[in-house]
Amino acid sequence: MKIYSWNVNGLRAVLKKGLFLPFIEAHKPDVLCLQETKSEREQVEVDLAGYHEYWNSAVTKGYSGTAIFSRTEPLSVTNGFPKAITKKYTLVDDAGRDSETEGRVITAEFEKCYVVTVYTPNAKDDLSRLPLRSQHWDAAFLAHCKALEKKKPVVFCGDLNVAHTELDLANPKPNKGRKGFTVEERAGFQSFLDAGFVDTLRIFREGNGHYTWWSHFANSRARNVGWRIDYVLVSSSLQQHVKAADIHADVMGSDHCPVSITLDI
Numbered sequence: 001m002k003i004y005s006w007n008v009n010g011l012r013a014v015l016k017k018g019l020f021l022p023f024i025e026a027h028k029p030d031v032l033c034l035q036e037t038k039s040e041r042e043q044v045e046v047d048l049a050g051y052h053e054y055w056n057s058a059v060t061k062g063y064s065g066t067a068i069f070s071r072t073e074p075l076s077v078t079n080g081f082p083k084a085i086t087k088k089y090t091l092v093d094d095a096g097r098d099s100e101t102e103g104r105v106i107t108a109e110f111e112k113c114y115v116v117t118v119y120t121p122n123a124k125d126d127l128s129r130l131p132l133r134s135q136h137w138d139a140a141f142l143a144h145c146k147a148l149e150k151k152k153p154v155v156f157c158g159d160l161n162v163a164h165t166e167l168d169l170a171n172p173k174p175n176k177g178r179k180g181f182t183v184e185e186r187a188g189f190q191s192f193l194d195a196g197f198v199d200t201l202r203i204f205r206e207g208n209g210h211y212t213w214w215s216h217f218a219n220s221r222a223r224n225v226g227w228r229i230d231y232v233l234v235s236s237s238l239q240q241h242v243k244a245a246d247i248h249a250d251v252m253g254s255d256h257c258p259v260s261i262t263l264d265i
Contacts, residue, residue: 001263003115004029005157005232007213007256010038011067015046019253024048027248029260030071031108033117035159037065056080056103065103066117066158074108074115081105081144089140093121093132105141107148112265113238114148118158123179130184133161138188142195153235155263156197159213159256160231164189164199167208168228180229197233200245200261210247213256224249232261241265 004027011034014020024032032051037044040057051069056079058064068077080100081091091099104119121137123130145154162185166172175181193199201210211226220226234242244262251257 001030001265002028002260003031003033003155003157003232003263004258004260005033005035005117005159005230006251006258007035007119007159007230007254009036009254009256011044011046012039014253015044017253019251020046023251023253023258027251027258027260029069031115032069033106033115033157034067034069035065035117035119037067037103038062039065054106054108056106058103059101063102064119066106066119068106068108068115068117070108070115072110074110076109078107079103079105081140082147084147085140085144088143089136091132091136091140093129095128099132099137105144107144109152113153113155113235113263114151116145116148116154116156118156118160120159120161122161123182123185125179127179127182130179130182134182134184134188138185138191142191145192145197146195149235153238154197155232155234155238155261157230157232157259157261159229160189161229162186162189163227163229167206168210170208170211170225170227180227192233196236198236198239198242200232200234200242201228201247201259203239203242204245211249212247212259216255221255230256230259232259234261234263238263238265 214221
């Protein structure tokens with residue numbers, strides 16, 4: 001089972017560049033999770049034969065959004081968080097923007113595991129969304145995944161908008177305290193590991209240089225001056241079944257590249 005995750009930063013833009021279908025043909029993912037689709041289904045001219053499609057688009061047009069394409073039809077698919085989670089956590093930021101209307105989470109249930117795609121809110125340059133992120137969102141998402149785990153193992157993947165350690169970005173020192181590398185955001189990621197989830201790339205690769213997002217400025221991608229903010233994490237019970245975990249930096253079309261795992265389940 002090949003599970004891919006890709007923040008496309010606008011699916012229509014990637015399609016217009018002619019880079020999406022060649023990616024599908026070359027990699028043939030069994031499950032493809034997309035973030036930042038920035039579109040509704042009827043706005044996208046794509047027909048992936050052999051795939052079932054599930055969309056969670058933001059209320060605001062051209063913003064955020066997630067999607068899942070799967071060769072196997074899931075047993076169930078839900079968008080967003082369950083009501084028990086939304087009642088417990090405050091998912092509206094200080095400016096009154098409700099992250100639950102931004103199409104950030106899709107949960108697909110398969111026979112042997114759940115696959116959850118997530119586009120975690122960005123803290124913003126002025127850190128105005130850091131309180132939402134650090135005090136509510138990360139805890140809500142973790143609670144959601146742990147609740148699912150009571151039934152069967154969980155794979156969650158997506159743009160988590162955080163570099164976990166100094167090994168996960170090219171220039172850690174000047175970025176300390178900035179969005180994506182604050183103490184609070186890094187602690188939020190650590191809470192996933194402390195709860196038993198496994199960062200699959202680190203099963204196979206150590207050290208730095210493994211990045212998934214690059215700024216458009218200063219030829220950053222060609223120089224590999226980037227950040228690892230896109231991840232695939234799995235329940236600890238699945239760790240022995242992870243046969244590969246990869247970053248596909250050669251896949252173009254977005255400022256992010258796809259990440260993937262191969263499971264033998």
